[in-house]
Amino acid sequence: MSVTHNTTPRDQQGSGPIFDEEEERYARAQRIEAIARWVVPIVVLALSIWLWDRVVVWNEIPHYVLPGPGLVLSTLYEDRVTLFASLLVTLQITFMALAVAIIGGVGLAVLFTQSKFAEMSFSPFAVILQVTPIVSIAPLIFIYVENRLVGLLLCAWIVAFFPILANTTLGLKSADHNLRDLMNIYKASRWQRLRFLQLPSALPYFLGGLRIAGGLALIGAVVAEYVAGTGGIGSGLAFRILEAGYRLNIPRMFAALLLIALTGIVIFATTSLISHFALRKWHESAIKRE
Amino acid sequence: MTVHDRAVLPLGARRPVLRINEVDKTFNGGVVALRRLSLTVNEGDFISLLGPSGCGKSTALRLIAGLMRPTVGRIVWEGGQGSDDLGVVFQEPTLMPWNTVAKNVWLPFRLRGQSFASVKDRIMEALALVGLEKFADSYPRELSGGMKMRVSIARALVTNPRLILMDEPFAALDEITRQKLNDDLLSLKARTGATVIFVTHSVFESVFLSDRILVMAARPGRIIKEIEVDAGYPRGIDWRTSPEYAAVARATSETLTSTLAPDEVH
Ligand SMILES: Nc1ncnc2c1ncn2[C@@H]1O[C@H](COP(=O)(O)OP(=O)(O)O)[C@@H](O)[C@H]1O
Ligand SMILES: [Mg+2]
Numbered sequence: 293m294s295v296t297h298n299t300t301p302r303d304q305q306g307s308g309p310i311f312d313e314e315e316e317r318y319a320r321a322q323r324i325e326a327i328a329r330w331v332v333p334i335v336v337l338a339l340s341i342w343l344w345d346r347v348v349v350w351n352e353i354p355h356y357v358l359p360g361p362g363l364v365l366s367t368l369y370e371d372r373v374t375l376f377a378s379l380l381v382t383l384q385i386t387f388m389a390l391a392v393a394i395i396g397g398v399g400l401a402v403l404f405t406q407s408k409f410a411e412m413s414f415s416p417f418a419v420i421l422q423v424t425p426i427v428s429i430a431p432l433i434f435i436y437v438e439n440r441l442v443g444l445l446l447c448a449w450i451v452a453f454f455p456i457l458a459n460t461t462l463g464l465k466s467a468d469h470n471l472r473d474l475m476n477i478y479k480a481s482r483w484q485r486l487r488f489l490q491l492p493s494a495l496p497y498f499l500g501g502l503r504i505a506g507g508l509a510l511i512g513a514v515v516a517e518y519v520a521g522t523g524g525i526g527s528g529l530a531f532r533i534l535e536a537g538y539r540l541n542i543p544r545m546f547a548a549l550l551l552i553a554l555t556g557i558v559i560f561a562t563t564s565l566i567s568h569f570a571l572r573k574w575h576e577s578a579i580k581r582e
Numbered sequence: 583m584t585v586h587d588r589a590v591l592p593l594g595a596r597r598p599v600l601r602i603n604e605v606d607k608t609f610n611g612g613v614v615a616l617r618r619l620s621l622t623v624n625e626g627d628f629i630s631l632l633g634p635s636g637c638g639k640s641t642a643l644r645l646i647a648g649l650m651r652p653t654v655g656r657i658v659w660e661g662g663q664g665s666d667d668l669g670v671v672f673q674e675p676t677l678m679p680w681n682t683v684a685k686n687v688w689l690p691f692r693l694r695g696q697s698f699a700s701v702k703d704r705i706m707e708a709l710a711l712v713g714l715e716k717f718a719d720s721y722p723r724e725l726s727g728g729m730k731m732r733v734s735i736a737r738a739l740v741t742n743p744r745l746i747l748m749d750e751p752f753a754a755l756d757e758i759t760r761q762k763l764n765d766d767l768l769s770l771k772a773r774t775g776a777t778v779i780f781v782t783h784s785v786f787e788s789v790f791l792s793d794r795i796l797v798m799a800a801r802p803g804r805i806i807k808e809i810e811v812d813a814g815y816p817r818g819i820d821w822r823t824s825p826e827y828a829a830v831a832r833a834t835s836e837t838l839t840s841t842l843a844p845d846e847v848h
Contacts, residue, residue: 470676477647477670478693492680550590574679574721 359543364550367543375532375544379551382528385441385513386559389448393505396449397456398498405464405490406482415502424453426512430519440520441539444528447516452509456501464490492496496575514552596624598660599744599777600646605655607641607803614802615641619655621796621805623745623779628771630788630795631781632834634842638803639781643670643747646779659744665694669738669746673753675730677722677737684709684718687737697817701740708740709733711770728759735767739776749781764790772816785838789824789831797834799841807837 341361347353348360355363368375400418404411421429430447437443467489475485517530527535529548536544571578600623616638623629631639635663636658644650645657647670659667669690677686684698691701698705710716712732722730733750738746752760764787769780783786788795795809811830813821821827 466818468676470672470674471678473644473647473649473672474670474676474689475693476649477668478690480693484693488689489678492678495680574723579723 329434332460339579355541356542358393359546363543364546368547368550369543371547375529375548378527378529378532378548379555380512382510382517382530382552383555385444385448385516385528386509386555388443389452389512390509391507392445392449392476392532393453393509397453397501397505398460400457401460401464401494402486406486411461418454418457421450426451426515427519433516434520444513444516444520447519447573448509448512451512451515452505455504455508459497459501459504460494463494466497467493496567496577498561499570503560503563503567506563507556509557510552510559596811599623599625599627600660601658602646603656603658605652605657607638607650608653610724612632616645617802617804619803623777625744625777626775627794628778628780628792630786630792631779631798632795632838633783633798633803634800634838635783636803637798637800639798639802640749643749643779643781646745647747649688664744666690666741669741669743671734671738671746671748671751673732673750675722675727675734677730677733679722680778682719682721683714683725683733686722687732687740689737689780690741694725699829704740705736711739711773712736712766722760726759727755728763731755731763732766735770738819739770739774742774745775746776746778748778750783752787753783760787767791768815768817785831785835789827789834790817795834797837797841806841809834810835 603619
């Protein structure tokens with residue numbers, strides 16, 4: 293059976309140019325949007341900073357109330373030795389906490405999926421730690437934990453590890469049910485099932501958790517230091533802000549704040565990038581559609 | 583090589599692969615999914631389970647696959663069941679999106695601890711059988727629905743299993759792709775001599791493909807009639823358009839309609 297239709301190619305129907313024009317318009321709109329995606333936020337940000345500067349200058353606001361952006365930058369430069377030393381301390385706590393959160397979160401998630409009993413026993417603790425605000429636990433931690441660094445780490449870890457645990461647990465459980473049947477049919481061992489099916493299925497969930505945890509680790513590190521409050525050598529950025537506040541050194545507060553914000557942005561960008569490169573070959577979230 | 587070495591034996595000389603003996607399956611809620619299912623699968627058979635949804639076709643396959651146990655009765659593999667006796671194709675392609683096509687087909691070997699390099703030839707051979715050798719390094723998302731299904735079929739037959747179970751594998755595909763895959767499945771069967779149990783709710787698909795059609799009815803799920811299709815293989819467009827095909831399709835269709843309760847006929 294063969295049915296043939298006489299179809300005329302589109303460009304012979306006299307409507308060709310219109311299509312081209314429409315396509316061109318569409319392509320142009322796409323190009324403009326691609327540029328705007330970068331230009332608009334930068335312009336708005338620049339305008340806001342300029343406005344901040346103008347507000348300070350026009351209203352002659354004294355720098356111990358609100359410093360202008362220029363003063364913040366020059367303070368950042370002048371105090372660079374102290375501030376960057378503190379930045380390193382904060383970074384160290386953040387990344388160590390994040391590393392331990394990853395190991396603990398993933399490890400516990402794997403344990404939960406391997407043993408219902410472990411999940412029933414430990415998940416209440418995980419939830420209690422998660423729902424109790426860290427500022428209210430931190431003072432206790434600093435009473436019981438002698439080492440200040442360990443105390444800070446513990447606080448940052450408590451905040452960071454839950455999203456990794458929760459997301460990874462969800463991911464490990466969300467493997468395709470037909471693939472799970474296939475694993476049964478081929479008599480896969482527990483370890484093979486974990487290695488070949490559950491862990492890869494959990495990867496996008498884990499990376500989502502990591503993006504949240506990265507930011508939370510920083511927040512945990514900063515909050516813990518506020519609570520710890522003791523200063524001296526080896527203090528992080530949070531202590532610099534407290535210290536500057538006592539001395540009414542507002543520009544320095546802003547400079548330290550700027551560093552914390554930048555750190556947060558860098559952490560978010562890095563974890564997003566890791567996520568993108570880990571998933572770009574196969575996961576929907578990382579695939580660009582035409 | 584191994585994929586080809588199972589010759590199609592002449593009818594009557596076929597050895598049994600599997601016997602299902604008076605099997606009942608009742609689910610916890612009391613749903614009788616299958617009642618007194620008996621079936622002997624012989625080497626080289628192409629059996630279709632045909633019936634409305636809910637008549638226990640998938641349940642039958644899951645029992646055979648060992649994914650659940652019969653409530654009553656036994657399923658016996660002739661000569662015992664080995665680790666590579668079974669290949670399964672689901673309604674969805676069921677591929678691992680993070681693995682390439684070749685790595686997906688590798689899975690049954692991988693789970694037996696065989697390295698990719700040691701079975702690469704067999705993987706490529708299976709991919710060639712389904713016409714996808716050029717896509718070995720593609721990821722599933724880069725393939726069309728029909729191509730994904732082919733990968734799934736390649737994975738099911740790569741170990742040269744004694745029995746391949748297919749649960750409505752082409753139901754989600756468009757008609758054109760489905761016909762093409764039906765043709766390809768038959769030529770694949772002719773070349774490998776595979777034994778297949780094929781679940782479908784399409785009369786035409788079952789008549790086109792199989793040499794035995796088991797018509798099933800629901801509540802309780804049971805086989806109500808076995809229809810032999812006396813047409814040899816290979817089959818192609820000639821079979822699809824022959825009067826015999828139409829006659830079998832008509833008879834099958836009538837059997838199927840007769841199984842439905844009056845309130846189910848629309
Ligand atoms: N896991 C299960 N638990 C309870 N009932 C089930 C389960 N699986 C299937 N059933 C019931 O068994 C019957 C047969 O289902 P199924 O084998 O999936 O039918 P089919 O594949 O022919 O559409 C249906 O009534 C269905 O609701
Ligand atoms: Mg079904």
